Structures are given as C-alpha cells and as structure tokens.
Amino acid sequence: MGALSHIRVLDLSRVLAGPWCAQNLADLGADVIKVERPGAGDDTRHWGPPFAKDANGKETEESAYFICINRNKRSITIDIAKPEGQEIIRKLATESDVVIENYKVGDLAKYGLDYESLKKAKPDLVYCSVTGFGQTGPYAQRPGYDFIIQGMGGFMSVTGEAEDFEGASPQKSGVAIADIFTGMYASSAILAAIIHRDRTGEGQYIDMSLLDTQIAVMANMSSAYLTSGEVPKRWGNASQIIVPYQTFPTSDGWMIVAAGNDGQFRHFVTVGGEAHLADNPLYLSNPLRVQHRKQLVPLLEQMTRKKPKGEWIALLEKAKVPCGPINNLKEVFENEQVIARNVLLNVPHPTVGNMKLVASPMKLSKTPTEVRMAPPTLGQHTEEILHDRLKLNDQAIHELREKGII
Numbered sequence: 001m002g003a004l005s006h007i008r009v010l011d012l013s014r015v016l017a018g019p020w021c022a023q024n025l026a027d028l029g030a031d032v033i034k035v036e037r038p039g040a041g042d043d044t045r046h047w048g049p050p051f052a053k054d055a056n057g058k059e060t061e062e063s064a065y066f067i068c069i070n071r072n073k074r075s076i077t078i079d080i081a082k083p084e085g086q087e088i089i090r091k092l093a094t095e096s097d098v099v100i101e102n103y104k105v106g107d108l109a110k111y112g113l114d115y116e117s118l119k120k121a122k123p124d125l126v127y128c129s130v131t132g133f134g135q136t137g138p139y140a141q142r143p144g145y146d147f148i149i150q151g152m153g154g155f156m157s158v159t160g161e162a163e164d165f166e167g168a169s170p171q172k173s174g175v176a177i178a179d180i181f182t183g184m185y186a187s188s189a190i191l192a193a194i195i196h197r198d199r200t201g202e203g204q205y206i207d208m209s210l211l212d213t214q215i216a217v218m219a220n221m222s223s224a225y226l227t228s229g230e231v232p233k234r235w236g237n238a239s240q241i242i243v244p245y246q247t248f249p250t251s252d253g254w255m256i257v258a259a260g261n262d263g264q265f266r267h268f269v270t271v272g273g274e275a276h277l278a279d280n281p282l283y284l285s286n287p288l289r290v291q292h293r294k295q296l297v298p299l300l301e302q303m304t305r306k307k308p309k310g311e312w313i314a315l316l317e318k319a320k321v322p323c324g325p326i327n328n329l330k331e332v333f334e335n336e337q338v339i340a341r342n343v344l345l346n347v348p349h350p351t352v353g354n355m356k357l358v359a360s361p362m363k364l365s366k367t368p369t370e371v372r373m374a375p376p377t378l379g380q381h382t383e384e385i386l387h388d389r390l391k392l393n394d395q396a397i398h399e400l401r402e403k404g405i406i
Contacts, residue, residue, distance in 0.1 A: 002029015003367035007194065010092050011035065011073065012101040012113075014042045016146070016176055017210065018130045019069040020183030022100050025190065026072035027360040027369040033092065033385055034070060034376065038077040038406060041378040042066060055353040062352055067375050071347070071357055074373070074381035077406055084405045086111045088390070094122045095389050097197075098190055102130040105140045115205045124203040126193040128186055134209035144210045146176035153178065153214030158221050161236040170234065182213040243289035243296065244268065247326065248304040255309050258322040262286065267319040272303040349374040382406055 007030040011022040019034070019042070026032040036042055048063040079085040090113065093099050099118065101108060108114045115127040129135060132144010150156050150172045160171035186208045193204050215222065221232050232240070237256075239245035244265065245258050259265045262285060266278035277283055277299065282292045289296055304312065309325060316323040327335065333344055342359060349355040352374075360369040386392045386406070400406045 001367065002027075002369065003364065005029035005031075007031070007098065008096040009033070009098045009100065010089075010096040012089070012099065012103070012108075013130060014102065015044055016069060016179035017182040017186070017208075018100050018102040019044075020180055021128070021130070021186040021190070022073065023069055023071060024183065024187040024360075024362075025098070027362065027371075029367065029369075030098075032073040033096075033381075033389075034073040034075045035080070035089065035092075036075055036077050036378060038079055038379070038404065041075075041077070042070070044069070045378065052349075052352045052355060054351060060351045062349070062355075062375065062377070067355065068358070070375040071371055072373050073376055074385060075376035075379055076382045076385045077379035079405050080111055080113065082403075082405050084400065084403065086113060088386075088400075088405070089113055090118065090121065091390055092385075093118050093125065096122075096125070097194065098126045098128065100128045100130070100186070100190075104143070105131060105135055119203060122203070124197050124201055126190055126197060126203050126206070128190055128193075128206040128208060130182060130186055130208045130210075132210045134212060135207045139211075146178045146210065147172055149178040149210045149214050153211055154218050154221065155214055158218075158232050158234055160234045162238065163234050165236060168234065168236075177217070178210045178214045181217050182208055182210050185213050185216075238293075238297075241290065242286060243293045244300055246297075249301055250304055250309040250312050251307060253309040254326050255304070255312055256324045256326065257304075257316065260322065264321050265289070268316065268321045269300070269303070271315045271319050271321070272300075272306070274299070274303050345371055347371050347374045350377055350380070379406070 004025055007025065009022055009025050009030045009032040011018065011032050011034045013019055013022065022032050022034070034042070044066040045061065045063055047065040050064045051059045052062040052064065052067060054060055078088050080089055093113070109117070115125075115129070118127065119125050131140070132149060133139035133142055151170070155177070156170040156172055159173065161168035186206065189206045189208065193206060197203055224230070224232055237247040242258075242260055245260065246256070247254050248257055257268060259268050265283070266275070269275055269277040277296070283289050283296055307315075313323055313325060325331070332338060338344070345357045345359050347355050347357050355374050357371060357374070359371070362369050383397055386397050386400075397406070
C-alpha cells in the first residue's frame with residue numbers, strides 16, 4: 001500500500017508538466033484517473049517516433065513520450081465540450097481529493113469545471129492549475145512552451161559553450177526541464193495542500209507557473225546576480241567558481257573531473273604525472289586557479305589526452321578525485337550501479353507485451369513506490385471507472401458512447 005493509496009486524483013492535464021506531477025502521485029499510491037479526448041487522447045500519444053514495439057517487432061500506437069509520464073494511471077475518454085461530459089467530470093471531481101489541469105487561463109470556467117465552480121460541491125478539494133505564466137500578470141493568457149520558458153527564465157543565458165568560444169551560442173537543456181521541475185514542484189505543493197486539508201478540512205487552489213519555476217531553479221545563479229549585481233555568463237562545461245571542475249578530453253573520449261579542493265587537485269595532477277602543477281605558485285589555491293584558468297586548463301588537457309577514459313577514471317577513483325564518464329543512454333542502462341538499483345523495470349502491457357520503464361527514484365522504506373499499471377491505452381478504463389465510481393449501468397454507458405460523449 002503506497003503512502004497515497006487513500007488519495008484519488010483526477011488528471012485533466014496533457015503533455016508533460018501536469019502528467020509528470022500526476023505520475024509522481026500515482027507512483028506513491030494515488031488512484032489517478034487520466035481524462036483524455038475521445039479518439040485522440042493526450043497529444044503526446046502521437047509524439048513519435050519512436051513508438052513501442054510488440055513481441056513481433058511491430059510498431060504499436062504507444063509513443064515513447066507518452067509512456068514516460070503516464071504509468072500507474074487509468075484512462076477514461078470524455079468529451080468535456082458537451083454538457084453530459086462536463087457532468088461526468090463534475091461527478092468524478094466530487095469523488096476525488098485532487099484535480100490537476102493545464103488548460104489555458106479561464107478555459108475550464110466556460111464548462112463549470114474551474115476551481116470556484118467545483119469547490120461549491122466539494123469545499124475540501126485540492127485543485128492545481130499548471131500554466132506557462134500563471135493565472136495573473138500581463139502574460140497570463142500566453143501559451144507557455146518549455147523551450148521558450150528556458151529562454152525567458154534565464155536558463156539558456158548560462159547554458160552553452162563559453163561566450164569567448166568560437167561559434168558559441170545559448171543552448172536549451174536536452175530534456176524539458178521547465179516542465180519537469182514544474183511537475184515536481186506541483187506534486188510537492190499538492191502534498192502540502194493535502195496535509196493542510198487533513199488538519200483543517202479546507203481545500204485550496206494551487207497556481208503553478210513554468211516561468212516561476214524556471215526562475216526558482218536557477219538557484220545559485222539567481223542568487224549570484226541578486227548578491228553581486230553581475231549578470232552570470234555561459235561557461236560551457238566548466239564551473240565559474242571552481243577549477244578544475246569540467247569535462248576533459250582523454251585519448252578515447254571525454255570524462256568529468258570535479259576537483260573541489262586543493263588536495264583533490266594535487267591528486268589529479270599527480271596521477272597524471274604532472275605533480276609540479278600543484279606546487280606552481282599560480283595554482284596553489286582554487287582562487288588562484290580560477291584567476292589563471294586560461295593558462296592551467298590547456299596544460300591539464302594535454303595531460304588528460306595521454307590516457308584512455310577508463311584508465312583515467314580507475315586511477316582518479318583510487319586517488320579519491322571526483323570523476324565520471326559521460327555516458328550515452330545505452331551505457332547508462334548497462335552500468336552496474338544502475339542495474340543494482342533496479343532502475344529499469346519490465347511491466348506487462350496489453351499491446352506492447354513487455355514494456356520497459358524507468359523506476360521512480362523515490363525509495364521509501366515503509367511505503368515504497370511501485371508500478372501497478374503500465375501507461376494505459378486510450379480509454380482503457382472508461383467503462384471500469386464509470387461502473388465503479390459513478391455506478392452507471394451498461395445501458396447508460398452504451399448511450400454515452402453512442403452520443404460520442406465517451
């Protein structure tokens with residue numbers, strides 16, 4: 001029994017931030033109902049290739065994108081543009097503890113499915129809205145896309161090759177970090193709201209913004225600017241305040257070295273056969289190494305190119321110098337530590353057969369997360385939910401289907 005096995009969540013969100021939040025709650029045991037459009041479903045169902053393959057190697061309709069954010073959920077298809085569909089959502093909401101949605105600001109009010117409408121029927125409802133710019137402010141009506149938010153929120157200004165590097169330009173993250181972090185913050189906010197509800201009986205409204213979140217996770221970069229007034233620059237894979245703390249070329253690839261103190265720097269250059277660098281007056285301390293990085297780093301790169309990546313990592317680990325490889329995803333899932341932590345899961349799926357999923361990183365000793373269900377096929381649980389939650393009989397469900405409401 002998961003920690004949230006007593007919690008019911010109605011997930012009206014699509015794409016990434018909202019579904020990521022709902023999946024976190026589902027992994028912790030919540031019963032999550034994902035509401036999708038009849039015939040089409042969540043947009044991400046069609047975001048491919050790649051699509052998962054069945055046991056015969058034939059491509060299914062299950063996109064890799066949809067798969068990564070919708071495990072442990074039940075799917076119901078409802079047309080919320082129709083009054084009968086709205087009534088179903090209303091009833092499901094009153095049977096739920098939490099509603100998550102990421103419609104444009106004001107859209108759900110047209111259907112009577114906004115927080116102010118639903119809380120009249122369920123005062124202790126926790127209702128979370130996820131948008132690009134929040135419910136207030138001059139940008140509230142703008143659509144919010146992760147890529148744009150990474151740029152507007154400052155992330156891309158500090159990501160990419162250093163500004164004095166030839167051909168350098170700002171870069172986005174390889175994954176949609178604004179969406180994902182917003183989903184993570186949203187799940188934390190929902191848990192806090194549930195605790196408040198359990199103590200007081202009060203529900204509440206949660207307003208989550210991708211832009212707010214992106215700025216929040218700039219962390220020390222934001223703090224550095226607010227403290228000094230200096231606008232941070234791009235440093236590529238190097239650190240602005242620690243040297244050496246970056247990627248280095250080896251004879252057969254790249255590695256990361258993160259020498260955070262003078263002792264680790266000494267061990268690094270000693271292992272590389274250049275111990276004299278640790279005694280050079282220009283490099284005796286980290287502030288001096290930062291000051292003279294343009295002279296030091298090329299010398300270190302000459303040193304690291306003399307050995308292959310595997311040999312370097314073995315030597316540095318033995319010398320207690322923080323280091324690591326830059327793995328592609330094949331290497332990630334073949335890594336002995338990853339295997340030992342059971343990160344890769346194999347889960348039964350109705351069309352794929354055996355579906356590979358990434359386990360939740362939350363490891364609780366008393367209420368562990370688990371994958372109870374693979375990501376659902378479109379509308380897989382529609383009849384089950386209408387039977388169990390709303391007590392509709394087969395005839396009523398048949399009529400709803402005939403009218404195109406489900």
